[in-house]
Structures are given as structure tokens and as C-alpha cells.
Amino acid sequence: MTGRLEQTLTVFATDLPDPPTVFEGGSTVRGWANQHSDRDLYAILPQVHEPADGLFTKIPCGAADGHFYRRALADGDDVGDLQVWRETQVESLFSAMHISEVHENRAVGVTLTNYEVDFLGRLWHGQPISGGDNVARWQRRLHASDARQVMADRCLRLSDNAVEDAVGQLETGDIKSATLATLRAHGHSVDAALAVCGEFSASSKWRARRVEEARPTQFTLDEYWAVETLRDYHKDPEAWIESVLVTCQNIAASIEL
Missing domain, CATH: 3.30.460 (Beta Polymerase; domain 2)
Incomplete structure (x- = not known):
């Protein structure tokens, strides 16, 4: 020191x-x-x-x-x-x-x-x-x-809130807002999977590095990055939103608290 x-x-x-x-x-x-x-x-x-x-x-x-x-x-x-x-x-x-x-x-x-x-x-x-x-x-x-489970639960709650926002916005045809809410939901879902691996952070700053290092079982680095960078979004924004929301649900279902 x-x-x-x-x-x-x-x-x-x-x-x-x-x-x-x-x-x-x-x-x-x-x-x-x-x-x-x-x-x-x-x-x-x-x-x-x-x-x-x-x-x-x-x-x-x-x-x-x-x-x-x-x-x-x-x-x-x-x-x-x-x-x-x-x-x-x-x-x-x-x-x-x-x-x-x-x-x-x-x-x-x-x-x-x-x-x-x-x-x-x-x-x-x-x-x-x-x-x-x-x-x-x-x-x-x-x-x-039980820090990993507590942190995962916290992230899943934040993801649920964002999913609810995205669904409501999609139903009213507000695609831009639904897209942003979907990205938030996916980020929190990824953070939940990372939490199970002992990776806790309130910021997305190093999320890609943490995914690369922790290697959660729910997705690959490429699958995560495809959503983070909206790789296929331009093909059909509504379909992309619905697909990513399903991914969030699948991640949540895979985490045992």
C-alpha cells in the first residue's frame, strides 16, 4: 500500500x-x-x-x-x-x-x-x-x-419490466420505443446469465468482455453480439423484437433460483 x-x-x-x-x-x-x-x-x-x-x-x-x-x-x-x-x-x-x-x-x-x-x-x-x-x-x-442467485433475480426483474414495456409498445405500433425496450430486456437477461457465473456489474461497459470470459451456457458470444449490434434487425424489425423477447424468456427459464 x-x-x-x-x-x-x-x-x-x-x-x-x-x-x-x-x-x-x-x-x-x-x-x-x-x-x-x-x-x-x-x-x-x-x-x-x-x-x-x-x-x-x-x-x-x-x-x-x-x-x-x-x-x-x-x-x-x-x-x-x-x-x-x-x-x-x-x-x-x-x-x-x-x-x-x-x-x-x-x-x-x-x-x-x-x-x-x-x-x-x-x-x-x-x-x-x-x-x-x-x-x-x-x-x-x-x-x-447466494449472491449469484440474488443478482440473477435482480436482473430478471429488470428484464421483465423491460419486456412488459416492449410488448405494450409493439402492440401500439411504436416500433422504435419497443426496439429500445427490447435491447434493455436482452441486456438485463444477459446480465442475469452472467450473474449465475459470478459476474456482477451495474454497467454494460464490459458486458461483451464478461460474456467472452464467463461463457454462459444460454448463448454464445456471437449470438449475444448479434442482438447487441442489431445484426438482423433491418430485415424485419417486428419479427426481430418478437424473437429477442423469446430469447429473454428462454434465458429466464434456464436460471434456477
Whole structure:
């Protein structure tokens, strides 16, 4: 851990553990980064207080308790984004990673914020910066949880909403709107299949790379890409919409929650 990072962490916690628990996630650890990519760093600390300098963003959680802090971190030419979470927040987030909770309360997965989804996805594949034993402990707990099913359920719900939109728009002859809704539905369905493989993300930015790496059983990379790029759309837009909506239904039917 660099001195700059440790100095920044002392702004949030004057009594830092030795060593503090810090991991890196995102494109830089997946081998997908480019020259414009920032590092995504996460600290999990026993206690966190609000810094006095104001150089942070306070971001509310959904499933987890309270809020976490986000701060830009620059160390020479090394630019990153640092999020600081309390251990109790991560515990409360993990407590939502039980499929039984979803069965009892179908809104559990939906209440997750995009930040929480990305936190879990980056922890799943993260690399320790400091406190490697603790990072590995959090990862083992996440891998052993029902996170994949909870995330898949969340994506399928979003897909269902988009399918409903597409069907209604298609019935009224609004092809353009139905096309956009169909693309959303397909994206969420693909994300559901990826979630089963331990790939969680609130963004479509790296979806193609994740499909290529995870290789879900429901479709090939070429089949996914054909829809994403509207390869056959021009032949018959209505038929294309109906076909893709069937694909979404088939993906949903293949996922056991």
C-alpha cells in the first residue's frame, strides 16, 4: 500500500488497523484496462468517520446500512477512485445475499444500488492491496453466499419490466420505443446469465468482455453480439423484437433460483 493511500485512509479513520483491508477491482485487475482507465480501490474498515476536509462524496446505500464515502485518489500518474466502507455495512450487505430473503421479499434485490452491485462484483474478482487475509475472508463468504442467485433475480426483474414495456409498445405500433425496450430486456437477461457465473456489474461497459470470459451456457458470444449490434434487425424489425423477447424468456427459464 502506498503512503498516499494510507495517508488518505487516516482522514476517514484515525486508528487504522495494521494492515487495513483494501482491495482493487474493476478493469485493472481483470486485464481489460486501457490508458484512460482509473483504478477502483475499496477499503473496509471497522470504524469510519466523516472527513473534515470535504474532499469526498457521501453516497447512500440501499441494502446496506447508512452511507459510504467516495474520494478521488491521485498518486503521481496513478489515478484512482477510493470507496471507504464500514465492516458493519458489508455485513448488512451480505445479509441480503440469501435467496430465501428474496423469496420472502421480492424487492430485496431491487433495493440494491448500482454502487452495491459493483462493490460485490469487484470484491468477487478483486485483488488485495493490503490486509490480504481479510480480503480473502470476505471473498470466501461472498463466494459461499447466494449472491449469484440474488443478482440473477435482480436482473430478471429488470428484464421483465423491460419486456412488459416492449410488448405494450409493439402492440401500439411504436416500433422504435419497443426496439429500445427490447435491447434493455436482452441486456438485463444477459446480465442475469452472467450473474449465475459470478459476474456482477451495474454497467454494460464490459458486458461483451464478461460474456467472452464467463461463457454462459444460454448463448454464445456471437449470438449475444448479434442482438447487441442489431445484426438482423433491418430485415424485419417486428419479427426481430418478437424473437429477442423469446430469447429473454428462454434465458429466464434456464436460471434456477
